[in-house]
Amino acid sequence: MYEVLALKYGERDTTACQFFYREASHEKITLDYFVWLILGGPYPVLFDTGFQEDDAEKRGIRNYVRPSVMVERAGVKVADIPVALISHLHYDHWAGHRLFPASEFWIQRDEVAFWTGRFGRYEAFSASQNVDALANLTPLNYANRIRIIEGEREVLPGLRVHRVGGHTAGLQIVSVETARGTVVLTSDAAHFYRNVERYQPTQIITSLPEMLAGFDTINALAGSKDLIVAGHDPQVSERFKAAEPGIIKIA
Ligand SMILES: [Zn+2]
Numbered sequence: 608m609y610e611v612l613a614l615k616y617g618e619r620d621t622t623a624c625q626f627f628y629r630e631a632s633h634e635k636i637t638l639d640y641f642v643w644l645i646l647g648g649p650y651p652v653l654f655d656t657g658f659q660e661d662d663a664e665k666r667g668i669r670n671y672v673r674p675s676v677m678v679e680r681a682g683v684k685v686a687d688i689p690v691a692l693i694s695h696l697h698y699d700h701w702a703g704h705r706l707f708p709a710s711e712f713w714i715q716r717d718e719v720a721f722w723t724g725r726f727g728r729y730e731a732f733s734a735s736q737n738v739d740a741l742a743n744l745t746p747l748n749y750a751n752r753i754r755i756i757e758g759e760r761e762v763l764p765g766l767r768v769h770r771v772g773g774h775t776a777g778l779q780i781v782s783v784e785t786a787r788g789t790v791v792l793t794s795d796a797a798h799f800y801r802n803v804e805r806y807q808p809t810q811i812i813t814s815l816p817e818m819l820a821g822f823d824t825i826n827a828l829a830g831s832k833d834l835i836v837a838g839h840d841p842q843v844s845e846r847f848k849a850a851e852p853g854i855i856k857i858a
Pocket residue numbers: 697699700795838839
């Protein structure tokens with residue numbers, strides 16, 4: 608049985624119409640930024656790596672703390688994390704990978720193919736990128752630190768990744784067995800609870816059908832609706848219990 612922590616490392620304000628698909632409301636919304644830790648197995652497993660100071664400054668992030676600092680505050684040394692699962696290669700999930708020098712990064716084949724392929728150059732996609740972080744994929748791969756996977760995969764007994772796509776070409780989510788039941792870490796397959804509960808997509812997409820099917824997958828995998836952990840929703844801090852500021856115990 609695993610324990611799961613959500614570690615918050617920043618915040619950014621935007622509006623509902625900027626974010627949700629075909630949304631008319633100009634209501635202000637706040638995105639929280641998280642990485643997640645899965646503990647209780649033979650070694651700690653990290654899900655996503657956040658970003659560094661360059662993106663925090665460039666993108667107007669409030670209350671930024673290095674994700675590696677949050678991991679250490681949670682009692683885990685970065686040198687002790689051999690596996691980091693990467694939901695997708697957007698800056699806020701991948702550009703922090705240099706903070707985790709001992710990790711092998713597990714990424715879906717479709718995700719790597721997309722960002723090294725034809726469509727990355729267009730601003731609709733490139734705006735979500737830290738190109739320097741993306742360019743490090745090749746040296747890391749030749750240093751045996753990238754594991755390219757396809758589809759569903761067991762990471763450890765009771766801990767799996769599932770490719771859902773939708774928001775990006777090879778987006779993957781995590782299911783993990785805990786004492787409370789199966790927790791699903793959606794990352795950006797559901798930025799907010801509103802996405803997965805109302806089936807309202809996000810604007811940033813590579814495939815709308817895959818995004819909708821991803822909501823089905825999340826709901827099917829989770830042991831209960833209460834065990835879904837949305838990727839950027841401030842409600843995570845209300846639905847689950849903060850052990851201390853920024854460290855939220857999911858299960
Ligand atoms: Zn994100």
